[in-house]
Amino acid sequence: MPIYRRLGFLSSQLTPSSLRSFSCSSSAAMTFTLPSGATVPVPGFGTGTKWYKSGDASIDRKVVDAVVSGLKVGYRHIDGAEVYGTEAEIGLAIKESGIPRDQIFVTGKILPKIANPRAALEETLKLMQLDYLDLYLIHAPFFDVKSRGISIEMAWDILSELKGEGKIRDIGVSNFSVADLERLKDAKEKVAVNQIEFNPYLQNQTPGIVDYCQKNGIILEAYTPLGPLVPAAKGGPLEPVVNKLAAKYGRDAGQIILKWVIQRGIIPITTSAKVERQKTNLDLDDFTLTSEEVKEIDEAGSKKHFRLYWADKYIP
Numbered sequence: 001m002p003i004y005r006r007l008g009f010l011s012s013q014l015t016p017s018s019l020r021s022f023s024c025s026s027s028a029a030m031t032f033t034l035p036s037g038a039t040v041p042v043p044g045f046g047t048g049t050k051w052y053k054s055g056d057a058s059i060d061r062k063v064v065d066a067v068v069s070g071l072k073v074g075y076r077h078i079d080g081a082e083v084y085g086t087e088a089e090i091g092l093a094i095k096e097s098g099i100p101r102d103q104i105f106v107t108g109k110i111l112p113k114i115a116n117p118r119a120a121l122e123e124t125l126k127l128m129q130l131d132y133l134d135l136y137l138i139h140a141p142f143f144d145v146k147s148r149g150i151s152i153e154m155a156w157d158i159l160s161e162l163k164g165e166g167k168i169r170d171i172g173v174s175n176f177s178v179a180d181l182e183r184l185k186d187a188k189e190k191v192a193v194n195q196i197e198f199n200p201y202l203q204n205q206t207p208g209i210v211d212y213c214q215k216n217g218i219i220l221e222a223y224t225p226l227g228p229l230v231p232a233a234k235g236g237p238l239e240p241v242v243n244k245l246a247a248k249y250g251r252d253a254g255q256i257i258l259k260w261v262i263q264r265g266i267i268p269i270t271t272s273a274k275v276e277r278q279k280t281n282l283d284l285d286d287f288t289l290t291s292e293e294v295k296e297i298d299e300a301g302s303k304k305h306f307r308l309y310w311a312d313k314y315i316p
C-alpha cells in the first residue's frame with residue numbers, strides 16, 4: 001500500500017499537469033540558520049517514503065542500516081516523523097554510528113498524535129533515545145478542534161512551550177499554505193520552517209507559498225526534491241535541460257536538481273537506499289549553476305505538473 005495512504009495522508013493520484021530566510025546566504029555554499037542560531041546541514045536525509053511503516057513497532061534493520069550508511073557517508077541531518085514509524089530506527093542508527101548527538105540535526109514531525117503534543121514529543125524522544133529534537137514540525141494543517149480536539153493555534157502554543165523547556169531547539173510546520181501560516185503570524189514564536197513538496201515540476205505546493213515564506217523569513221525545506229526522476233514523472237520537458245547541465249558539469253541528474261533546489265534557497269530532504277546515490281546526492285559543493293541555468297530549470301519544470309503527496313488535499 002502506498003505510504004501515507006493507510007492514514008489517508010497520501011493520494012496516489014499522479015496528475016501531469018528572493019531569498020530571505022533567517023540568514024540564508026545567497027552564495028553557492030548556502031547556509032540556513034534557524035532562530036536558535038543552529039545551522040541546518042544540507043541536504044537532509046529522509047526516513048519516510050520508502051521506509052514508512054506506521055503502526056509497526058518492530059525494528060526494521062534495513063532502515064537502521066540505511067540511516068547508519070547515510071550518517072557514515074556524511075549526512076548530518078535526519079528527517080523523521082511520528083507517522084513514519086521509523087523513530088526507533090533513527091535512535092539506534094545514531095547510537096550505532098558513533099557520531100556525537102550534537103553533530104547531528106534531528107527533525108521530528110507530529111500529526112496523528114496532535115491532540116497531545118507533549119505526550120507525542122515524549123514518545124518520539126523515547127523512541128529516538130534523545131533528550132531533545134533540533135526541529136519539531138506540525139506535519140500538516142489538516143486537523144481542527146472538531147476532528148482532533150485541537151486547533152493549529154493551540155498546537156502551536158504547546159510546541160512553543162516545549163521549545164521554552166528546551167525539549168526542542170526550533171519549531172516549524174509542514175505542508176502549510178499561506179492561509180495556514182497567516183494564522184500563526186502573530187504568535188509569540190515565529191514559524192522557523194515550512195517543509196513542503198518542491199521540485200521543478202511542483203514549484204508551488206500551494207499558491208504563492210515559496211514567495212511568501214522567503215519574504216517572511218520562513219526557511220523552506222523541499223521533500224521529494226527528486227520527483228522528476230521517479231518513473232511516473234520521467235521523460236518530461238525537464239529531462240533535456242538536466243541532461244545538458246549534467247554533461248556540462250560532469251554530474252548526474254540528481255545532483256543538478258538538488259543543486260537547483262539549494263540555489264532556489266530551499267533545503268532538500270532526499271532519500272536513497274543506494275549508498276552510491278547517498279554519496280552523490282551529498283556531493284553538491286564543487287559546482288554552481290549560473291542564474292540563467294537556474295531559470296532554465298524553472299522554465300522547463302513549469303511546463304509540467306507532478307505532485308506525489310497530499311494530492312487529495314490540494315487542487316490540482
Ligand SMILES: NC(=O)C1=CN([C@@H]2O[C@H](COP(=O)(O)OP(=O)(O)OC[C@H]3O[C@@H](n4cnc5c(N)ncnc54)[C@H](OP(=O)(O)O)[C@@H]3O)[C@@H](O)[C@H]2O)C=CC1
Pocket residue numbers: 045046047048049050079080139174175195196222223224225226227229230252253254255269270271272273274277280281309
Ligand atoms: N512532510 C511531508 O509531508 C513529507 C516528507 N517527506 C520526507 O522527505 C523525504 C524525502 O522524500 P522522497 O520522496 O523519498 O525524496 P527524493 O525525491 O529524494 O527521492 C525519491 C526517490 O528517488 C530515488 N533517488 C534518490 N536519489 C536519486 C538519484 N540521484 N537519481 C535517481 N533517483 C534517485 C530514491 O530511490 P532509490 O532508493 O532507488 O535511490 C527515492 O525513493 C522522506 O524520506 C521524508 O523524510 C516525504 C514525503 C512527505
